Structures are given as C-alpha cells and as structure tokens.
Amino acid sequence: MTPLETIQHLLTQDKLEDALKLLILESPKFSSGFHIQTMQLNGRLSKDNNDKVSNVSDPLERDRIRYATLGLTQTLMGFPTVSGQVVATSADHLLNNKCYPFIDRIQFREFLKRQIHGNGAKMIFINGPSKSGMSYLENYLIHLSTLNSLFSVVRINAAVDLNGPEPFKGVSLAKLLGIELGLDLNLDTDELDQFKFTRFGIKLKEKLLANDTIPLIFIHDFHHLQATPDIAKFILKLADVFRQDFPKVIFLIAGMDYEKLPNWESSLRMHCSVYHIETIDRVNVEVCLDGIFDYYQPKILALGDSSITKTEYVNGMISRLIPDENNINLASVGYMISDHLMQLNN
Known part of the structure; x- marks a missing residue:
C-alpha cells in the first residue's frame, strides 16, 4: 500500500489526525502549493494553545476537513512528484552545484526538519562560538530552496547590512526584510517604532497568506554588531505576533545574545527555540573528505599521483585544513574545501 493509499484508508476509519500527519510528510514531495494546502487543513484541525493541542471535535467540521483531505489526496495520486526531499538529513556533503561543502550538521538538519513540519511561524536563535560555522548554515538553506520550491531563502548579514550610519537598526532591519520579501510597506513615517513594527507584522502575514512558499529568513553575524534597543523591540514584536495564528515562516537568528533580550526569562524563551550549534571535529571533516x-x-587521480589511495588523500587534505586539531576554524575549513571542489569541477 502506498503512502497516499494509506492516507485514504485512515480517512475511511475517521483517523483524521493520523492521516494528516502522514500527508504533511508526503506533500512536500509534490508541488509546494499542495504542502501549503495540507498545512492549512492541519491548522483547521489543530489549534495551538500554550503548546497544548486540542483537536476539533465537532462532527460536521471534522467531516469538512476529512472530505477536503480526501480530495487533496486523490489529486496528489495523479500528480508527479518533485525531486529531492523536503529536508535532506543524510550525510549529503556536497551542496550547491557540488562546490560548497556542508560538513556534518546532521543534528541541525533534524532540528530544522522538525521546525518545518510543525505548525505556525517559528523564531529560532542559533547559538555558538565565533568561527563555529553559524553563518555558513546559509549554504544549507540555499540548498534546500534549490531542492524544493516550497522554500524561499532571505539572507541578511547584520554586521554588514545594518552597519550604516542610521541610528535605528530595528527600523533598518524591518526595511531590509520588507524589500527582500516584497512587502508593500513604507516605514519612513513620523510614528513610534512600535507602530512601524506592528504594520510590518500585518504586511508580512498578508504576504504569507497570498504566497505558496515558506520563507526561511536567515539573519546572521549579530555578534559582530553593536546591539541597539530598537532591534530588541523589533525581535520581540515579531515573536509576539508569531504566537497569534501566524502563517508558516521560519526566522533563524544567529549570533544574537538572546538571553539579554527583555522578557527573555519571563516569557520569550517559552515561545522561541534555541539551537546550540554542535562541535565539528577532525572525524567529521574526514567523513566529508x-x-x-x-x-x-x-579527477583527483588526474590532478596528482594516479596511485593515491583514499587514506592518503584524506590525510594529506587534513594536514592542510586542520593544522591544529584543538582549534578548528570551521569557516576557514569550509571555504578551503569549497576552493578545492571548484578546482575539481573545473
């Protein structure tokens, strides 16, 4: 029995919750629009209230959702799948036209997969030391968007893009996001920042409801930027509106000292996720090589000694990439491997 046939069987037994769980897993294999429809059906079935899910019990509403789910499943059975997975969690080392390595990060891939399959908008703070590869995660996000049209990626380097003379960095960030997301939004007005941020949230929701993609918004290098109170206000406003039946969007914020945000301990930490970036060691790099x-x-044999073994190749590369095993600069390792891959591709 195929997964779609299993879904139909579950629906005939009124196992609506199980059917939608399976459909959420299957729909990304098709057009992105079908996944959006599936998530909307699941949203009608489940209402998130303080992380406790209560299912719809009204028989008429359940029937409406069941028939809509059945109709969508029948449509999918005649529709071709798209290539790739919604989130590749295997050891897929070579990304972006086989030029950019993504070393390990299996935990991050699994974490992101869970966030994508969950309901509603997500705000995720990525925590890690300098040179741990936080910024490099954008390469994996780009890779996802090339595998599956369900995703679109917005990238902002806070240290570069917000390093202008403007004193109000929160408004500057909102403007940048508005441009990147195509929001019809004018923030050059004489009003308090909190009202500008409220209008941003409204316009973002309108845009997401009209689109059939899930934006992955990656804002990184906050640890190289002097934080300002209005940036905190903007982040807090977004986190607040995300709690209110907001469409799917995922904000990944890397390098921000999130524990210093106002209300972090009292409320904010309950509504956001934190991903502590895992340590990459020599073994992880060896597996990639x-x-x-x-x-x-x-191509490797053609470039050098035609009798070189895998072990000799890996050991030779490791000696160049990691001169000090106790101080691995992952960003440097990644870019050196990237240069090597470009040479092999050319």
Whole structure:
C-alpha cells in the first residue's frame, strides 16, 4: 500500500489526525502549493494553545476537513512528484552545484526538519562560538530552496547590512526584510517604532497568506554588531505576533545574545527555540573528505599521483585544513574545501 493509499484508508476509519500527519510528510514531495494546502487543513484541525493541542471535535467540521483531505489526496495520486526531499538529513556533503561543502550538521538538519513540519511561524536563535560555522548554515538553506520550491531563502548579514550610519537598526532591519520579501510597506513615517513594527507584522502575514512558499529568513553575524534597543523591540514584536495564528515562516537568528533580550526569562524563551550549534571535529571533516574522494576520484587521480589511495588523500587534505586539531576554524575549513571542489569541477 502506498503512502497516499494509506492516507485514504485512515480517512475511511475517521483517523483524521493520523492521516494528516502522514500527508504533511508526503506533500512536500509534490508541488509546494499542495504542502501549503495540507498545512492549512492541519491548522483547521489543530489549534495551538500554550503548546497544548486540542483537536476539533465537532462532527460536521471534522467531516469538512476529512472530505477536503480526501480530495487533496486523490489529486496528489495523479500528480508527479518533485525531486529531492523536503529536508535532506543524510550525510549529503556536497551542496550547491557540488562546490560548497556542508560538513556534518546532521543534528541541525533534524532540528530544522522538525521546525518545518510543525505548525505556525517559528523564531529560532542559533547559538555558538565565533568561527563555529553559524553563518555558513546559509549554504544549507540555499540548498534546500534549490531542492524544493516550497522554500524561499532571505539572507541578511547584520554586521554588514545594518552597519550604516542610521541610528535605528530595528527600523533598518524591518526595511531590509520588507524589500527582500516584497512587502508593500513604507516605514519612513513620523510614528513610534512600535507602530512601524506592528504594520510590518500585518504586511508580512498578508504576504504569507497570498504566497505558496515558506520563507526561511536567515539573519546572521549579530555578534559582530553593536546591539541597539530598537532591534530588541523589533525581535520581540515579531515573536509576539508569531504566537497569534501566524502563517508558516521560519526566522533563524544567529549570533544574537538572546538571553539579554527583555522578557527573555519571563516569557520569550517559552515561545522561541534555541539551537546550540554542535562541535565539528577532525572525524567529521574526514567523513566529508571521504565523500569527496568517492565522488571525484577520477579527477583527483588526474590532478596528482594516479596511485593515491583514499587514506592518503584524506590525510594529506587534513594536514592542510586542520593544522591544529584543538582549534578548528570551521569557516576557514569550509571555504578551503569549497576552493578545492571548484578546482575539481573545473
């Protein structure tokens, strides 16, 4: 029995919750629009209230959702799938036209997968030391958007894009996001910032409801930017509106000292997620190099000693990439491997 046939069988037994759970997993294999429809059906079934889900019990409403789900499933059975997974969690080392490595980060991939399959908008703070590869996560997000049209990626480097002379960094960030997301929004008005941020939230919701993609908004390098109170106000406003039946969007904020945000301990931490970036060691880099050798072996042999073994190749690369195993600069390692891959591709 195929997954879609299983969904139909569950619906005939009025196992609506189980059917929608399976459909949420299956729909990203098709057009992004079908996944959006599935998430909307699941949103009608489940109402999030302080992280406690109460299912719709009214028989008429359940029937409406069941028939809509059945109709969508029947449509999908005649529709071709799209290539790729919604979130690849396997050891997929070579990304973006086989030029950009993504070393390990299996925990991050699984974490992001859970966030995507959940309901509503998400705000995620990414925590890690300098040179741990936080900014480099954008390459994986770009990779997802090329695998599946369900996702669109917005990237903002806070240290660069917000490093202008403008004193109000929160408004500047809202303007940048408005431009990147195509929001019909004018923030050059003589009103308090809190009202500008409220209008941003309204326009963002309108845009998301009209689109059939899930934006992955990645704002990084906050640790290189002097934080201002209005940035905190903007982040707090977004977190607040996300709690109110907001369409799917995922904000990933890297390098911000989130624990210093107002109301973090009292309320904000209950409505946001924190991902502590995992440590990458020599073994993780060796596994990545193993994959590169397997994929590019003919070109590697043609470039150098034609009798080189995988072990010799990996050890030789490691000596160049990691001169000090106790102080691995992951950003440097990633870009050096990227240069190597570009040479092999050319």
